[in-house]
Amino acid sequence: MTPRDRLNAAAVRVAAADPDTVGYWLAKHRESEGLSPAELAAKLRTDARGLALVSLCATPRPEAFAADAATIADRCGVDLAVLVNVLRQEQSLAGWANPSGSRAATEAGWLIAAHDADQPPPGDADDPDPA
Amino acid sequence: MPPAFDPTLAAALYERHSDALEARLAGRYRGVDPQAIADAVVEAVLAAAKPGGDASVWALARHARDRLRVFLRSQSRRKRREEKSVTTDLAAAPSPLELLAIRELAAACRETIATADDERRILDVWLTGVTDPAELAAKLGLEREEAVRVLARFRQRMKRERDRREDRA
Numbered sequence: 001m002t003p004r005d006r007l008n009a010a011a012v013r014v015a016a017a018d019p020d021t022v023g024y025w026l027a028k029h030r031e032s033e034g035l036s037p038a039e040l041a042a043k044l045r046t047d048a049r050g051l052a053l054v055s056l057c058a059t060p061r062p063e064a065f066a067a068d069a070a071t072i073a074d075r076c077g078v079d080l081a082v083l084v085n086v087l088r089q090e091q092s093l094a095g096w097a098n099p100s101g102s103r104a105a106t107e108a109g110w111l112i113a114a115h116d117a118d119q120p121p122p123g124d125a126d127d128p129d130p131a
Numbered sequence: 132m133p134p135a136f137d138p139t140l141a142a143a144l145y146e147r148h149s150d151a152l153e154a155r156l157a158g159r160y161r162g163v164d165p166q167a168i169a170d171a172v173v174e175a176v177l178a179a180a181k182p183g184g185d186a187s188v189w190a191l192a193r194h195a196r197d198r199l200r201v202f203l204r205s206q207s208r209r210k211r212r213e214e215k216s217v218t219t220d221l222a223a224a225p226s227p228l229e230l231l232a233i234r235e236l237a238a239a240c241r242e243t244i245a246t247a248d249d250e251r252r253i254l255d256v257w258l259t260g261v262t263d264p265a266e267l268a269a270k271l272g273l274e275r276e277e278a279v280r281v282l283a284r285f286r287q288r289m290k291r292e293r294d295r296r297e298d299r300a
Contacts, residue, residue: 010169056141075139
């Protein structure tokens, strides 16, 4: 294992424990889908380096989700549509499963998810951040 | 005015500085687990990218070094605890009678306690009365730390075996 391999593995592992990072949601996705890091990297159409980079990125802000996600995908060389789907799926699941979350917040989460489903794929959108 | 939010700041810092930081720490802390060094570098990068974090090279280097020191201190504390525990449970032998009971138990469930060949070698020498980890290591040509670790493992397995036997009784 080269120092670079070790650093990439550390980036994925350390970010997985930090909810402010994309790596946290990717780790949840790996767990729920039973994916290895290599399989997740392939799903995102990237390699170990790309997976490390995207893991370290900050979780997109709700008010600028599309723009932040597009910046991350572009900078880290990952598939934007897959990244958005994974983040949306895991954040919706977390909101749904969170027992401390209020009923209103949970319903709002579902409404956002339903609203997003009606939107064109992020890659096709003229304006990635309508907000 | 606060700087514009950049969700990829940590990734940029990682690409720019992680190799140099890793090499610097590896050179300065020779013999330290390389994975711990990599973790310290990544933790420093993430901390620097947080709002209000200092993303200068010096801050990154200082933070990575501090994280590594914290890790080394906790590792050292854990080692001391393990050694103390081994000393208390196996090496010092609270009383000859208790030591005899421990040895009888260890001999009776040798296969359960020592699952690998090198472990069985250590257990067999320990059963002859060589209970000091340093002496044990010298006799078997091992590092003292290795003997301490194996004895700690024995202690845990013996405790489990003792509990199992008590449950059955």
